Amino acid sequence: MAAEHLIPATGELNLLDTNFAACPQPVYAELLERFRVGTTAVIGAPLLSRYEDVIWALRHPEIFSSAMEVHMALGTERPMIPLQVDPPAQTRYRKILDQRFSHKRSLDLDPAVRRHANQLIDAVIERGECEFGAAFAIPLPCLTFLSLMGLPHEDLELFAELKDGIIRPPVPASDLVGAYEHRARTGQRIYAYFEKVIDERLAAPGDDIVSYLTTAVIDGDRLSRHEVLDICYLFLLAGLDTVTATLGCSVAYLAANPAQRRRLVQEPALVPQAIEELLRWETPVTTVTRIVKQDITVGDVEIKAGTMVNLLLGAADVDGGEFADAFRVDFERQQNRHLAFGGGPHRCLGSHLARMELRVALEEWHRRIPEYAIAPGETPRFSPSIREVRHLPLVWGTSQAAKRA
Amino acid sequence: MRVRVDAAKCEGHGRCFALAPEIFKEDDRSHCVIPDPVVPAGLEAKARLGRANCPEGAISIEEG
Numbered sequence: 372m373a374a375e376h377l378i379p380a381t382g383e384l385n386l387l388d389t390n391f392a393a394c395p396q397p398v399y400a401e402l403l404e405r406f407r408v409g410t411t412a413v414i415g416a417p418l419l420s421r422y423e424d425v426i427w428a429l430r431h432p433e434i435f436s437s438a439m440e441v442h443m444a445l446g447t448e449r450p451m452i453p454l455q456v457d458p459p460a461q462t463r464y465r466k467i468l469d470q471r472f473s474h475k476r477s478l479d480l481d482p483a484v485r486r487h488a489n490q491l492i493d494a495v496i497e498r499g500e501c502e503f504g505a506a507f508a509i510p511l512p513c514l515t516f517l518s519l520m521g522l523p524h525e526d527l528e529l530f531a532e533l534k535d536g537i538i539r540p541p542v543p544a545s546d547l548v549g550a551y552e553h554r555a556r557t558g559q560r561i562y563a564y565f566e567k568v569i570d571e572r573l574a575a576p577g578d579d580i581v582s583y584l585t586t587a588v589i590d591g592d593r594l595s596r597h598e599v600l601d602i603c604y605l606f607l608l609a610g611l612d613t614v615t616a617t618l619g620c621s622v623a624y625l626a627a628n629p630a631q632r633r634r635l636v637q638e639p640a641l642v643p644q645a646i647e648e649l650l651r652w653e654t655p656v657t658t659v660t661r662i663v664k665q666d667i668t669v670g671d672v673e674i675k676a677g678t679m680v681n682l683l684l685g686a687a688d689v690d691g692g693e694f695a696d697a698f699r700v701d702f703e704r705q706q707n708r709h710l711a712f713g714g715g716p717h718r719c720l721g722s723h724l725a726r727m728e729l730r731v732a733l734e735e736w737h738r739r740i741p742e743y744a745i746a747p748g749e750t751p752r753f754s755p756s757i758r759e760v761r762h763l764p765l766v767w768g769t770s771q772a773a774k775r776a
Numbered sequence: 777m778r779v780r781v782d783a784a785k786c787e788g789h790g791r792c793f794a795l796a797p798e799i800f801k802e803d804d805r806s807h808c809v810i811p812d813p814v815v816p817a818g819l820e821a822k823a824r825l826g827r828a829n830c831p832e833g834a835i836s837i838e839e840g
Contacts, residue, residue, distance in 0.1 A: 426831070469805035474790045643794065706828040708791075714831050718787040723806060 377401050378409070385412035386658060386681070387544070392755040395657060396698065399686035407670035409683075416660070416679045417672065420686035422693035422710070424669055428661060428682050429715035432457050435661035435680070437717060446537050446558025451605035452598055458716050467587045468602070468720055471580060477723040480515065484728055487514040488735040496739060499770025500746065503622055503763040504615065507736070512614035515728055516606070521579025522568065533561050534611050539754065558604075565603040569596065580606070606721075612757050613656060614725050617711075618732055619760030620653035621646070623751045624700070626744055626765060634702060636741040639734055645702040646729045651709035652700050654685035655758045659713060684710045743767035777815040778838040779823045781808045785834035792826035792835060800826050800835075808834065 377398050378384060384402065385391065391398055402409050402420045409418035419425055428435040438450065438457050450456055453464040470476075491510055495501040513527050522530075535541075536557030542549035568581050576582040584599045594602075625632040635645055658681045665676050674680060688709045691697045695706070712719035719725070745751065746764035754761045779799060781792075788807045792800035798819055801809045808830075815823045815837075827835040 430832070466805070469788060469807075473788075473804060474793075474802055474806040475804070647791075705825065708829060708831040710831065712789070714789075715787060718789060718831075723790060 376405075378405065382406035382409040382418075383412050383415075384409050384418060387412075387755045389753060389755055392657075392753040392758050393751070395685050395758070396652070396689055399683070399689050400698070402683070402686050403690055408672040408674075411681055414679070416681050417669075417674050418658075418681045418683055419669060420683045420690070422687040422690040425682045425684065425687040425710060426714055428680070429659075429710070429713055429717070432461075432716055434664055434667060435682075436664050437461075437661060439660070439662065445608065446554035446556075446561070447601075447604060448558070448562070449597060449601050451608070452601040453720070454605050454609065454717065461716060463589050464598075464602070465716070465720070467589055471583055472720050472724055474723040477727040480518065480724070481727055481731055483518050484511070484515050484731045485735060487511055487518075488732055489739075492735065492739050499768045500764065500766045503765050504619055504760060507732070508615045508618040508622070508760070508763075511618070511732055512611045512728060515614075515724075516610050519580055519724075520568075520603075520606070521572075521577050521581060529564075530607065530611065533557055533564070534607055537561075537608055538612055538757070561604055561607060562600060565600050568603075569599055609719075610721055610724075612759060613719075613721070614728050616655035616757045616759040617650065617653065617725065617729060619751075619763055620655050620758055621649040621729070621733065622736070622765075623745070623760050623763055624649060624653065626763075628700070629742075629744070631700065631702065632737070633741075635733065636737050639737070641702055642730055642733050643726070644704070646726060646733065647707050647709065648700055648702050648704055650711035651688045651694070651704075651707055653758065654688045654709070654711045656711065656713075657685040657756070657758060658683050659717075684713065740767050742771070744771055777820050777823060777840065778813045779810060779815055779827070780813055780836055780838075781810055782834045782836070783807070785832045786830075787832050787834075789831050791829040791831065795829055796822035796826040799823050 378401050407421060411418055419428060436457050437455055439455050453461045488511055491507050495506045509531060513530050517524055517526060537554050540550040540553035542553060569585060572582045572585050584594055584602055587594055635641055660679055660681055663674055663676055663678050663680055667674050688711060689697045712722040743765045746766045749764045751760050752762040786807045788805055790806045792808050793802045799815060799822055801811055803809050823837055827837055
């Protein structure tokens with residue numbers, strides 16, 4: 372009997388399918404085997420999956436541009452900086468942003484993140500159960516972001532609402548006009564919020580990121596007000612959901628794989644390497660888009676200038692051409708050049724911050740709640756695009772024992 | 777053994793100095809710097825580990 376294919380003969384993949392989001396690796400395997408260039412459903416954009424093709428595209432912004440049309444996207448009036456800007460302008464922004472988001476600076480936030488993580492654990496530990504997203508994975512990156520930006524923690528719920536208003540507007544998936552309008556309205560609220568913050572920081576600068584941006588000098592020039600706004604807008608969209616998604620995917624994996632989890636509990640020093648492997652295996656940001664600037668050929672497929680292409684980071688990260696034993700999750704993998712944070716000049720600006728947050732979160736959670744499981748009878752539910760676990764009910768301690776009995 | 781980093785290729789992933797801090801250091805943008813290209817005896821495997829984990833292929837090694 373022939374194995375059933377997950378992908379039709381057209382090589383078409385629906386990136387917004389929730390089944391794909393829940394378990395993408397078998398789909399990646401089939402794409403890698405059968406289609407060097409696939410296509411995305413609905414839009415029909417070419418889809419690159421092989422590690423060698425994806426890293427080539429990421430490293431060549433002169434061919435694969437990030438300068439997207441902004442009218443359709445994410446409620447913005449202008450490109451988000453530096454994500455939607457190409458070198459050399461992008462390089463200038465990264466000079467000052469890389470310093471502020473460096474590995475060393477990320478370590479300064481370790482104590483604050485550890486404190487937040489423990490406060491969130493305090494709130495649920497006695498209960499013996501929680502929905503991991505609401506209890507931990509959503510608030511922790513939001514609190515980190517608020518600390519970094521020097522914003523009041525009372526704005527936690529407002530921030531969650533604003534980013535969700537852009538990333539997953541509360542309208543039916545088929546209502547494209549409704550989604551567009553909701554994003555546009557939310558975008559205006561985000562601009563208005565940061566306009567006010569910029570005014571406050573100009574009047575009374577602190578050591579937060581907004582103050583840094585209002586005073587930063589690149590090659591002798593200050594950033595314009597629009598530039599500061601367009602950077603803040605990106606931080607709100609890029610800095611919260613991605614860490615939430617990675618925490619959720621990682622803990623869903625560790626809940627379902629107790630032997631792997633127990634290794635981390637017994638050997639906390641293994642956490643940084645385990646995070647790299649979980650980033651590779653889960654690759655929560657499954658795909659990034661680019662516009663090709665010239666006619667190119669990938670394999671035997673021609674792609675015309677002006678075409679939007681998707682780079683499937685998730686598939687590249689399980690490509691057997693790059694990774695030995697790619698479908699085994701190995702916390703001691705010796706060579707792991709995963710692309711979960713992208714690569715080339717747009718390498719995720721927040722990657723050092725994200726790694727610190729993930730490390731602190733997994734260390735503290737497993738120190739205090741080493742044994743946990745997905746609540747019996749429950750199945751985690753994933754949202755597509757950024758693979759966020761929208762429903763991850765966990766049980767532990769006496770509650771875990773009671774529910775098992 | 778000598779190790780070098782191509783600054784034009786390094787994008788600041790930070791994998792090298794996380795895995796082999798004895799050899800690879802970070803600048804203020806988390807890009808790789810190598811204060812001494814001569815790898816001390818006994819640290820050859822660490823140098824190779826740093827090279828093997830650079831997503832940009834920015835690190836090269838001269839054996840011998």
